[in-house]
Amino acid sequence: MATTPHEDYLAVKHLLDEMCEDDIISVNMPQKYYLQESMMAFKRMKQHRDTLIDMHMDWEKAEKIPQLIGSSRELHSQCAMINFPDAKSRKEWLAAKDEAELLLYDLMVTGDFVYADDPHIRGRLSVIREGASNADFIQDLNDVSVLFRENPEPLRRINYDMENVRQAALLSSKLSALLAIATLDRSTSPELRIERDKSFTLLKTSLDPKLHHARWAFRFKRELADQFRVSPPRRRPRKPVTEETPEQEEASCSCE
Template identity: 30%
Template sequence: MDYQSDFEKWKERIEARPLAEVKLPNQPIDEVTASAETLAIEAIKDKDEFTKAGMDITIIEDIPSLSGAVRYCQAEWMSEYLARQDAQKEWLEKSPFAYQQHDELLHNFKFAYRNDPDILTKVMRINNGNGHVDMVQDLIELAVLGEKNPKPLREIGYKTTGLKDIKTLSHNMAELLASSNGSTNDSSKVKLLRDKAFTLLSERVSIIREYGRYLFWKDNSRREKYYNNYKG
């Protein structure tokens, strides 16, 4: 069974986990899942002892598929996280050009429409703001304004055919900015699923370890198999 199938098997139970009960991983997920899978291999050898002690053996049997679900959620979260990192890098590379075009538009528009109070007022209104979102919006609004009032721009030698490119630039930068901002760690639904899946796995691992230490308290070699090698 692949990790996505594992996730589909656990999806409803993962999503249903109350937010108040969610635990955050304090070790790398690959270490956590590998440890859980190794624990399950050891515990299944002692399934008769666990059953006699009153533990539901399905807790052990759950581990492989639940661990796979955790791995799947982690991969999805890392894909989202890395995509945002790439977008942020691309924004840093491309935004200086967008800001340059923004400033040149304003410079040309203020001069071209200097004798038209109504249009100049619109230009100044568009320029009333700051920040990335405002810059992206200014580009599209200025381009539309210029297309509707091309004559003064042409009179000062401004090539209005380039306004189409400005509209495309605004659209592209808006998409890039959205990807760059993305979901923060605290708001990402994908990360929350990962944390919920980890919580389910962590709980089962803790139960197995607890029973194992109880059962093999006089058998040092077996008892060691049930001690935590991470804080889960």
């Protein structure tokens, strides 16, 4: 029987209540992308259900993964709830936030790689990861921009696009201006954020062993085995920023 994400959350809430905050782990990518990748991974397992059962997978536990996805989706939506006084501001926020999430993910993964031998910078990256609210996210964008701008040599050695560093600061300013006019921001609730992160932790710790099992089951079919992974998102090409002429501004205003 089909269920809603809210019903999925209520079904697993007792498991979240049993978890400690110290048990929370990161899914290592923007959460909304992890949700979709998780569902795709489950669909692949379902296609090979009989074989996986023959290879000793506990399918009763595997069948609960969509419920954990639904719970995480519900809590992610609740935590992401933000209201604006007009539709245009909300549209701008969603577009900029989406771009910024992918950009920050790219910057942080790159930082982990190029500064792996620098404990000071690795420590600063860890501090940047600590925040969870929209305000924290906006500050993180600028913090990592400053950190990379002040330590560019390792980035240049891998020919990293330094325009990404500047873009992070620009998006930080844009999102900050938009957040300032928001009439509701649920991301400021620490209790809600903890509940969300517990749900994602439960999903990850349930899904990862099943994916490992599936890769083992199909280890002699390497191309098929490689499909049982949760892949990180790819950034879309950055659109060039152009200044609007007065005529363009007037035209865009007249269309509202």
